[in-house]
Amino acid sequence: xxxxxxxxxxxxxxxxxxxxxxxxxxxxxxxxxxxxxxxxxxxxxxxxxxxxxxxxxxxxxxxxxxxxxxxxxxxxxxxxxxxxxxxxxxxxxxxxxxxxxxxxxxxxxxxxxxxxxxxxxxxxxxxxxxxxxxxxxxxxxxxxxxxxxxxxxxxxxxxxxxxxxxxxxxxxxxxxxxxxxxxxxxxxxxxxxxxxxxxxxxxxxxxxxxxxxxxxxxxxxxxxxxxxxxxxxxxxxxxxxxxxxxxxxxxxxxxxxxxxxxxxxxxxxxxxxxxxxxxxxxxxxxxxxxxxxxxxxxxxxxxxxxxxxxxxxxxxxxxxxxxxxxxxxxxxxxxxxxxxxxxxxxxxxxxxxxxxxxxxxxxxxxxxxxxxxxxxxxxxxxxxxxxxxxxxxxxxxxxxxxxxxxxxxxxxxxxxxxxxxxxxxxxxxxxxxxxxxxx
Numbered sequence: 001x002x003x004x005x006x007x008x009x010x011x012x013x014x015x016x017x018x019x020x021x022x023x024x025x026x027x028x029x030x031x032x033x034x035x036x037x038x039x040x041x042x043x044x045x046x047x048x049x050x051x052x053x054x055x056x057x058x059x060x061x062x063x064x065x066x067x068x069x070x071x072x073x074x075x076x077x078x079x080x081x082x083x084x085x086x087x088x089x090x091x092x093x094x095x096x097x098x099x100x101x102x103x104x105x106x107x108x109x110x111x112x113x114x115x116x117x118x119x120x121x122x123x124x125x126x127x128x129x130x131x132x133x134x135x136x137x138x139x140x141x142x143x144x145x146x147x148x149x150x151x152x153x154x155x156x157x158x159x160x161x162x163x164x165x166x167x168x169x170x171x172x173x174x175x176x177x178x179x180x181x182x183x184x185x186x187x188x189x190x191x192x193x194x195x196x197x198x199x200x201x202x203x204x205x206x207x208x209x210x211x212x213x214x215x216x217x218x219x220x221x222x223x224x225x226x227x228x229x230x231x232x233x234x235x236x237x238x239x240x241x242x243x244x245x246x247x248x249x250x251x252x253x254x255x256x257x258x259x260x261x262x263x264x265x266x267x268x269x270x271x272x273x274x275x276x277x278x279x280x281x282x283x284x285x286x287x288x289x290x291x292x293x294x295x296x297x298x299x300x301x302x303x304x305x306x307x308x309x310x311x312x313x314x315x316x317x318x319x320x321x322x323x324x325x326x327x328x329x330x331x332x333x334x335x336x337x338x339x340x341x342x343x344x345x346x347x348x349x350x351x352x353x354x355x356x357x358x359x360x361x362x363x364x365x366x367x368x369x370x371x372x373x374x375x376x377x378x379x380x381x382x383x384x385x386x387x388x389x390x391x392x393x394x395x396x397x398x399x400x401x402x403x404x405x406x407x408x409x410x411x412x413x414x415x416x417x418x419x420x421x422x423x424x425x426x427x428x429x430x431x432x433x434x435x436x437x438x439x
Contacts, residue, residue, distance in 0.1 A: 033118040033324040035336035043074035044330030046100035049082060056081030068340050075333045096327040100334040103320035104144045110385045113143040117323040118331055130356050132318035135381040144321030145342055149354035150278035151314045151366060152207035155285055158300045160189045160273045169302045173241045176305040180250040183273040191273045192245050193263055196255030196408055199401035204276050206398055207315055208238040210379045211304040214313035219379050223386035225431035229423035239407060243419050246411035255408055264288035282365040283352040303374050313375045316354050393433035396426060
């Protein structure tokens with residue numbers, strides 16, 4: 001897997017971004033996309049748009065379709081893998097032609113979902129079965145079902161940290177920084193790697209909203225003039241840590257030369273100590289270790305360095321959500337695919353991801369979290385619409401890398417200003433925007 005998959009995780013680990021650009025779509029429809037109880041009763045050819053170009057090219061998606069056809073023999077599934085998924089789908093959604101099934105693009109405002117997607121059922125009913133249902137809830141109906149979820153934390157090389165003398169997960173930002181300093185002084189590894197140039201990995205830091213205070217409602221609490229970067233706030237804690245890592249000389253020397261694909265092998269070979277990413281990345285790092293002749297078991301995953309009542313917490317957030325095009329002529333077949341792919345395909349387990357189905361077990365990739373009683377905090381997104389409206393009006397971009405790239409530049413002296421001034425400006429813009437937006 002490459003950047004296409006991880007871009008999705010980066011974009012969706014926080015909240016759906018609202019931007020202008022999707023002006024087409026049909027009128028709101030009350031017709032629920034429902035799969036018939038009898039598989040032989042559903043038929044048709046459906047097109048599934050996906051960001052997973054790697055799985056389309058390798059034939060893996062066709063293999064899933066072949067398994068699906070064993071249950072739904074009268075449905076034919078065709079895949080379109082889109083390299084620039086967000087950009088291409090955003091354009092296509094100004095027409096009626098955007099597949100039968102698609103991953104909901106970040107460019108679509110949550111409150112506009114009924115204009116583009118068929119409802120999948122009552123929120124109360126689907127929430128009982130699936131995680132992340134409130135992410136696509138509009139007016140008591142769900143418009144998308146997550147492919148899977150991801151927990152937030154640091155991917156790290158266990159051997160590097162052990163060589164540095166750090167054998168326990170840091171419990172505070174100060175301890176984490178001390179661990180990075182030990183890596184710098186006792187090993188040849190780059191303690192932390194920002195992936196600054198690719199940009200999107202910096203968005204992963206926003207996934208910590210909820211981890212710091214173990215509060216699943218932390219994201220919703222941004223919906224107002226709440227000064228999110230004030231002392232002790234979730235964003236203050238996580239962004240301060242990123243700043244201090246860079247300011248302390250604990251990251252790569254030149255952020256402008258980072259390379260995402262190369263970084264996977266560097267972590268695997270012990271050339272990098274840690275990177276902030278979602279748990280979806282664990283399998284990628286272990287695959288990279290195998291290719292490099294390194295030890296896959298050296299790839300670990302640690303929670304954000306903060307505890308509540310002596311325990312770590314890790315937010316669990318949705319990846320892309322599959323939806324049914326409101327204009328599809330085969331809504332039953334489209335819904336059958338979504339249900340089967342979510343519940344029966346084994347896709348989530350193969351990806352080492354948090355399952356959407358609540359009754360399913362956590363993946364082996366998160367065994368360390370389970371064994372060490374890390375609390376999984378499913379972050380509510382019931383007020384995502386309001387938060388996005390404030391974010392857009394303030395022109396900050398919680399879901400874009402820009403403001404954290406500026407944070408990194410301030411920390412390394414490439415831009416003028418102090419951390420305190422930067423946070424004060426962000427708070428001012430946020431609070432001013434909240435007076436008129438998001439209400």
